[in-house]
Amino acid sequence: MIAAARASADADEGSSVDIAGIDPAVVADVEAETSELLSRLIRIDTSNPPGDETRVAEFMDAWFREAGLHGEILGEPADRRSFVLRLEGRRPGPSLLLLAHEDVVPANPDDWQVPPFSGLIEDGYVWGRGAVDIKNLVAAHAVAVRRLAAAGATFSGTVVYACTADEEEGTVGGARWLVEHRPDLMRCDYVINEGGGHFLQHAGRPVYILESGEKGTAQFRIVVRGEAGHASVPLRRGNAVVGAAHVVEALVAHELPLVIDGSSRELVEVLVDDPGLRARLRDQGQARAALAELARRDGRLADMIEPLYGFAFSPTIVHSNSVAVNVYPTRAELCVDCRMLAGHGEEEVEAEVRAALAGVDADWELEWIGVIRGNASPYPTKLSDAIRAVLGRHVPGAELANSHSVGFTDSNWFRSAYPDTVAYNFAPHVEESYEEVTSRYHNVDERIRVRDLAFQALFAERLALELLP
Ligand SMILES: [Zn+2]
Structure with missing residues (x-):
């Protein structure tokens, strides 16, 4: 067992928190699918600079093609491209974009317990640079979209998947480029992005932070x-x-x-x-x-x-x-x-x-x-109502608290380009808390609980069904 994982695994003897209202066999399947995908994504080194994110865009394009789903690889320059896919539902309706970025911050292997681009799956974690910031969402959102498609895309409206280049440095700005050059693809009623979704235990209940700005x-x-x-x-x-x-x-x-x-x-x-x-x-x-x-x-x-x-x-x-x-x-x-x-x-x-x-x-x-300039979406909205409903169903006692991010995310570009778009940062964890997860951002031994990764996929899937009924 890897030393850093030992303390937390000992504390709960490696057991996983249940996800209420979801068949454990489904959770197990989604754990396997998301952790395998995340592991492969971590092995594609997209340290920014230089980024080289096109390899992730091509990888995701191929991964979706295997399921018969077709998106577009796009952006400039040629080595810094993003991938976008639109999944149309059965009836017209609003659109929900599931957004995450392909690049990661650099990692110095000497400081890590495991090679940072190994994507090792061990002790109930997927290890490596990008495991919580934010290839976890690149993987979880993809699995959510593939599951929605496999179930017949029964929702109304459109679910859009995007993994974008260059969030960390912002020199070529994958999301910024897309918002400017391809509003036909990117303009959405709702956006879910990295940032919030961490919980604090407070008075015996998990309080989830939603970032609306x-x-x-x-x-x-x-x-x-x-x-x-x-x-x-x-x-x-x-x-x-x-x-x-x-x-x-x-x-x-x-x-x-x-x-x-x-x-x-x-x-x-x-x-x-x-x-x-x-x-x-x-x-x-x-x-x-x-x-x-x-x-x-x-x-x-x-x-x-x-x-x-x-x-x-x-x-x-x-x-x-x-x-x-x-x-x-x-x-x-x-x-x-x-x-x-x-x-x-x-x-x-x-x-x-x-x-x-x-x-x-x-x-x-x-x-x-x-x-x-910072910006914010209105709160509450139909999107926060849907987040609260899905969370309440699967995490008993969960409470939501609105906040703003003190850092920067690509949600900013969507709010400023499309004033009617509601963009929230929300990628929920169910097992590890705010302190545990946020301390790993840009840090050594970055890793995510396999259960949390699966929950992010299941949550995105169910959020789409709740918001686009
Ligand atoms: Zn990030």
Whole structure:
């Protein structure tokens, strides 16, 4: 047994959580089918950069063809293609897109217990890069679509399957390209994508996080100008490095405005037990102190909720153009990762930077590195109703809590290109919890429970039938 799996397997003796209302023989079949498919997908190394995702697109095309289903391989450039398939139901109706990305982040094999591109199936897990981010969904959604087709596509409307290139880096942007170039294929009423679907045990019930929106990024660079010269001579003013240090200090010390919007409302309602603290967290005048109190009481919960209260400035890179230790640079650069809530833009961020740096002793200017505005779909909708219904049927006692992703997913492109599309991030697990799963993203020893993988396929299948009756 692989050491990292031992602790969790010992804890539950390797037993699997039942999925209510589904024949165990069906679950076993779907476990076998999804884990075999995921294992093969992991063995196709799509580390991004460079990506090379066309091999996954071709693999999925061939896999569907075996079942008599035909899609399209498309995108640019030739080595970075996506795969899209539309399965028409028996009657006209709305459309549901099951979305996932083909690329993964790189992995250093020296740090792993198993080769990261082995796709090993052992100890009740499928192991390898992409096992939870997010080749698991490439596989689970495919099995769902194949099962829907095998059952005669009895639903109304259309189920669309897409696995897309370049989510992690976004340089060629597979989903972005498709949304722009092929709206005929991609425009859908509903989208289900990676991101949410993890559960926390709270008061004896699993609370599932649904992400109906996501924060945006406004990454910028503060360029500080300085005077060149020999470092043996004290420069009382104009040292760009010292100026950059003042800038860092001022940015970090700046109190950013607190924003209380819908993105944190349900998390607070469902997961904060103390009614007094709950009320203070929703009160503009008291929320800042309440967040600090929450962090003292439950750091994990505070980490989930606090980023949904507005902006964050995180300086991450500092460098200067000095070529030698004894030379004053003429330019120092400070790169800052800033996240903003859906609905905010670079104007607000720039105003905060100017407020933070007013009076700072440095000759600075702001340059944008990249801005992607966050966005959100309405909630609740027919899609969240259907998610709640299917989840309630198969996970007794399950509760849903709406949230926004603090990171980025391809759902963003669909919401901004097609304003009527409702896109949610939801890929539910039934066995392993939020902490266990989210700690494996972009980390060593990435793996997924075979039971969870099967549940993601069965859930997608049943969601399609619920939403498109
Ligand atoms: Zn991902």
